[in-house]
Amino acid sequence: MKRVATAKKRIVRVGLASCGIAAGARPVYNFFCSELAKMPEKSFTLIRTGCIGMCFCEPLVEVEDEEGVYLYGEVDLEKARRILEEHLGAGRPCNDWVVYSDVITGREQDYLTRQHRILLKNSGKIDPEDIGSYVKAGGYRGLQKVLASLTPEEVIATLEESGLRGRGGAGFPTFLKWRFTRQSPGAPKYVVCNADEGDPGAFMDRSILESDPHSVLEGMIIAGYAIGSNEGYIYIRAEYPLAVQRLRLAIAQMEERNYLGENILGSGFSFHIHIREGAGAFVCGEETALLASIEGKRGMPRPRPPYPAQEGRWGKPTGINNVETLANVARIFELGPEVYKNCGTEKSKGTKVFALAGKVRRSGLIEVPMGISIREIVFAIGGGIAGDKPFKAVQTGGPSGGCIPASLAETPVDYESLAEIGAIMGSGGLLVMDDETCMVDVARFFLNFTTEESCGKCTFCRNGTPLMLATLDRICRGKGRPGDLKRLEELGEAIKDGSLCGLGQTAPNPVLTTIRYFRDEYDAHINEKRCPARICKDLIVYRIETETCTGCGLCTRICPVQAISGERRRPYHLDETVCIRCGLCLSTCHFDAIITISEGQDTHTADTNANTTTASGERE
Amino acid sequence: MAGTAEKVAYLQPGGPLRERIDQLIRRLGRGQETAIPVLQEIQKEFGYIPPELLPRVAALTGLCGSELYSIATFYSQFRLHPIGENLIQVCHGTACHLAGAEEITAALRRELGIEEGDTSPDQKYTIEKVACLGCCSLAPVITINGETFGRLTPEKAVRLVRGGAGQKKKETQNKKGVEDKAGPQNNVSPQNKEGRLS
Numbered sequence: 001m002k003r004v005a006t007a008k009k010r011i012v013r014v015g016l017a018s019c020g021i022a023a024g025a026r027p028v029y030n031f032f033c034s035e036l037a038k039m040p041e042k043s044f045t046l047i048r049t050g051c052i053g054m055c056f057c058e059p060l061v062e063v064e065d066e067e068g069v070y071l072y073g074e075v076d077l078e079k080a081r082r083i084l085e086e087h088l089g090a091g092r093p094c095n096d097w098v099v100y101s102d103v104i105t106g107r108e109q110d111y112l113t114r115q116h117r118i119l120l121k122n123s124g125k126i127d128p129e130d131i132g133s134y135v136k137a138g139g140y141r142g143l144q145k146v147l148a149s150l151t152p153e154e155v156i157a158t159l160e161e162s163g164l165r166g167r168g169g170a171g172f173p174t175f176l177k178w179r180f181t182r183q184s185p186g187a188p189k190y191v192v193c194n195a196d197e198g199d200p201g202a203f204m205d206r207s208i209l210e211s212d213p214h215s216v217l218e219g220m221i222i223a224g225y226a227i228g229s230n231e232g233y234i235y236i237r238a239e240y241p242l243a244v245q246r247l248r249l250a251i252a253q254m255e256e257r258n259y260l261g262e263n264i265l266g267s268g269f270s271f272h273i274h275i276r277e278g279a280g281a282f283v284c285g286e287e288t289a290l291l292a293s294i295e296g297k298r299g300m301p302r303p304r305p306p307y308p309a310q311e312g313r314w315g316k317p318t319g320i321n322n323v324e325t326l327a328n329v330a331r332i333f334e335l336g337p338e339v340y341k342n343c344g345t346e347k348s349k350g351t352k353v354f355a356l357a358g359k360v361r362r363s364g365l366i367e368v369p370m371g372i373s374i375r376e377i378v379f380a381i382g383g384g385i386a387g388d389k390p391f392k393a394v395q396t397g398g399p400s401g402g403c404i405p406a407s408l409a410e411t412p413v414d415y416e417s418l419a420e421i422g423a424i425m426g427s428g429g430l431l432v433m434d435d436e437t438c439m440v441d442v443a444r445f446f447l448n449f450t451t452e453e454s455c456g457k458c459t460f461c462r463n464g465t466p467l468m469l470a471t472l473d474r475i476c477r478g479k480g481r482p483g484d485l486k487r488l489e490e491l492g493e494a495i496k497d498g499s500l501c502g503l504g505q506t507a508p509n510p511v512l513t514t515i516r517y518f519r520d521e522y523d524a525h526i527n528e529k530r531c532p533a534r535i536c537k538d539l540i541v542y543r544i545e546t547e548t549c550t551g552c553g554l555c556t557r558i559c560p561v562q563a564i565s566g567e568r569r570r571p572y573h574l575d576e577t578v579c580i581r582c583g584l585c586l587s588t589c590h591f592d593a594i595i596t597i598s599e600g601q602d603t604h605t606a607d608t609n610a611n612t613t614t615a616s617g618e619r620e
Numbered sequence: 621m622a623g624t625a626e627k628v629a630y631l632q633p634g635g636p637l638r639e640r641i642d643q644l645i646r647r648l649g650r651g652q653e654t655a656i657p658v659l660q661e662i663q664k665e666f667g668y669i670p671p672e673l674l675p676r677v678a679a680l681t682g683l684c685g686s687e688l689y690s691i692a693t694f695y696s697q698f699r700l701h702p703i704g705e706n707l708i709q710v711c712h713g714t715a716c717h718l719a720g721a722e723e724i725t726a727a728l729r730r731e732l733g734i735e736e737g738d739t740s741p742d743q744k745y746t747i748e749k750v751a752c753l754g755c756c757s758l759a760p761v762i763t764i765n766g767e768t769f770g771r772l773t774p775e776k777a778v779r780l781v782r783g784g785a786g787q788k789k790k791e792t793q794n795k796k797g798v799e800d801k802a803g804p805q806n807n808v809s810p811q812n813k814e815g816r817l818s
Contacts, residue, residue, distance in 0.1 A: 296654065
C-alpha cells in the first residue's frame with residue numbers, strides 16, 4: 001500500500017466508519033483524544049478516519065511516526081493504554097498487535113500488500129469530515145485540471161482512454177453514457193449519483209461515502225461539467241445515517257471553499273448538489289425506478305428506451321452513475337488515465353472494490369486489479385476459510401448474481417468472464433461460503449429477498465418469484481418433489497424474459513446457478529430429505545456427544561423448551577422430539593459437545609417444529 | 621403518545637412540525653417531489669407516520685390522499701403503526717443470514733413473545749427485520765435504537781436486550797448500560813472466527 005508522503009508526521013489514526021464504531025472504536029478514539037491532549041511536547045496528531053478496510057480486526061488504530069506506519073488491530077481500551085504508554089510514550093511499538101506495517105511484518109500483512117489501492121488510497125488515511133485533509137491528499141486536483149484546461153469533449157475522451165466501465169454491475173462504458181447524455185437535446189440536464197446500495201451483503205458504497213466522500217462529489221462535478229449539467233442529486237439509502245451526515249458536511253465545506261456552487265474556482269462553471277434519502281426499496285437501485293423515487297413517486301421502473309440519458313428526471317437528459325464509478329472519475333483525473341489503462345484486463349480496466357464477507361477468515365473492504373482470480377481473493381487476501389473449513393463457493397452480485405463453485409475458483413474477475421459462468425460482477429458484494437452453507441437455503445434466501453422487494457409491476461416478477469420461493473421452501477422443509485427442479489428452471493427463465501427491469505431479469509440467477517453447480521445438493525434435499533450442510537431445520541436433528549459432554553449443565557439452563565436433561569458431571573441427553581432447533585445450546589456449549597446431523601428420511605420429524613420454520617413458510 | 625387532535629396540531633400553523641414542513645415545501649415546491657421528504661420528517665418526529673396526519677399532509681403538499689397513501693405504503697422505511705420504546709433491528713443481509721440471523725430473530729421473538737414486525741404488549745420493544753445494515757464483517761448484527769452490536773449469538777442477543785444495551789434508561793440503570801456497551805467489543809473474540817455449526 002502506498003502512502004501519501006507526509007514525511008516525519010506523527011499521527012494516530014482511529015478508524016471510525018460504521019464497522020469500526022460497531023466494534024467499539026469510539027471509546028478508543030475518545031481515549032486517545034483526551035490522552036493526546038495531555039501530551040503537549042512531541043505530540044501526535046489524532047485523525048478520525050473512515051474505513052481502513054480490515055473490518056475483521058476492528059477497531060483499528062494506526063500509529064505513524066518517524067519509523068513508518070504501524071497498524072494495530074482489535075484495539076480495546078486496555079490495548080489503547082499500552083499503545084499510548086509504550087509506542088507513543090516510549091517509542092517501542094507493541095509488535096505483537098501489529099496487523100500491518102511498512103517497518104515490520106504485521107500479523108495480517110498480506111491482506112493489504114496483495115491489494116492494489118487506487119480508489120481506496122484515501123480511505124483510512126484522511127479525515128472524511130475535513131475537506132483540508134482531502135485536498136492535502138491530492139483531492140480536487142483533478143477538478144482543477146478539468147475546469148482549467150479541458151473542454152467537456154476532452155473530459156469524455158479522457159474517460160474513454162481510461163476504459164472506465166460502470167461499477168454498478170452492468171459495466172456499461174462510462175464515457176458513452178456521458179456522451180449520450182451530453183448529446184441528448186433538452187435542458188436542463190441532471191447528474192445523479194446512485195448510492196442506493198441495497199444488495200444485502202455489500203457495503204462498498206457505504207464505506208467509500210463514509211471514508212472519502214469528497215472523491216464521489218468531485219466525480220459528480222466533473223460529470224456535470226462533461227455532460228453540461230448544473231445540478232446533481234445523490235440518492236442515498238436512509239439506512240446509512242453516517243454516510244448521509246458526512247456527505248452533508250462535505251457539501252457545506254465544498255461550498256465554503258467554492259468547489260461547489262456558483263462559478264466554481266472562477267471557471268464560470270456552476271454546480272449544485274442535493275441529497276435525497278431513499279425510503280427503503282431495493283428496486284430503486286434500478287435507474288428508472290430511482291428517478292421515479294426522486295420525483296416522489298412509487299419507485300417503479302419503466303421500459304427503456306427512452307434511456308435516462310435521453311429522458312431522465314422530469315423527462316430531461318440525466319446521467320446516472322454509481323458511487324464507485326464517480327469516485328473512479330475523480331481518481332482518473334487526479335492520477336491520469338494511464339493509471340487505469342495499465343491496470344486490469346483488456347476489456348475490464350482498473351480496479352474493483354469488493355466487500356469481502358461471509359465465511360472467510362479476513363473480511364473487509366478490498367480493492368483488487370480486474371482480472372485477479374477468485375482463488376487469489378479468497379486465499380491470498382481473505383486468508384482462506386474461517387476455521388480452515390473446506391471452500392465451497394463464492395457469491396457475487398447479491399440477489400442478482402450467481403454462485404461460483406470452488407471448482408471455478410481460477411476464473412478471473414472481470415465483466416465477461418463472470419458473465420460466462422452465469423454470475424455477474426455486480427456492485428461488489430463477494431460472499432464466501434464453506435461446506436456448512438446450504439446452497440438451497442442460500443437460493444431461498446435471495447429469492448425471499450427479491451420476492452419481498454419486487455415492486456409488483458410485471459406479472460412474471462410479481463407472481464413468479466413467490467411461486468419459485470414456495471417451491472424452494474418446500475424443498476428446504478423436506479417436502480420437495482421430483483420435477484421441482486425442472487419447474488424452477490422453467491419459471492426462472494420465464495421471469496427473466498417477462499420482467500421489465502434488472503430486479504426481475506436477474507432474480508432467478510441465484511437459483512439457476514445453484515441448480516447448475518450444486519444439483520446434487522438439491523437432489524439430497526428432494527430425494528433423500530437430507531441437508532448435507534446441516535442448515536435446513538426440518539432436515540436436521542441436534543444431539544449431544546456423550547464422549548465430549550462434561551455435564552456442566554449450561555445447555556439445560558439455556559434451552560427454551562427443556563429438551564435437555566441429565567445429571568451434573570455426566571453426559572446430558574437431548575430429546576429430539578421436543579427440540580425446536582433454535583441453536584441456543586450449540587452457541588452456548590463451551591466444549592463443542594452439541595452436534596447437528598442430517599441423516600435423511602428416517603430421522604425426519606416434521607410436526608414438532610412447525611412453528612419455528614422459516615419466515616417465508618406461510619407462502620405455500 | 622399524544623392523541624389524534626394533538627398530533628394534528630403538530631401540522632397546524634405554528635405547530636412543532638409545521639415550520640420544517642413549510643421549509644421543505646418552499647425548497648421543493650408543492651407536489652409530488654415533496655412527499656417522501658415530508659413523510660420522512662414526520663416519521664423522524666413520531667417514530668412512525670400517524671395515519672390521521674395523511675389527509676393534512678395531502679392538503680399541504682397538494683397530492684391526492686390515495687397517491688400519498690400509495691407512497692407511504694410502498695416504501696419499507698415508512699411505518700403506519702407506532703413502535704415500542706426500543707427498536708431492535710435484526711439484520712438479514714446475506715452475511716448475517718449465513719452467520720445465523722434467523723436464530724437471532726427466533727431467540728428474540730421467543731424472549732419477547734412477539735413476532736417480527738410487532739411491538740411487545742408493554743410497548744417496550746419492537747422487533748424489525750432489515751435488509752442489510754452494511755456491517756457484514758461483524759455478522760450477525762443487530763441494532764438497538766440505532767446502536768450496532770455485532771458478532772452475536774442468539775444467547776448474546778437476548779442478553780444484550782435484557783441487559784438494557786443501547787436503551788433509553790433512567791439514571792439508576794446507567795451503570796449497567798455502560799457495562800453492556802462493552803459488549804460488542806468483547807464479542808470480538810477468537811471464538812467467533814469459527815463457523816456456526818460444529
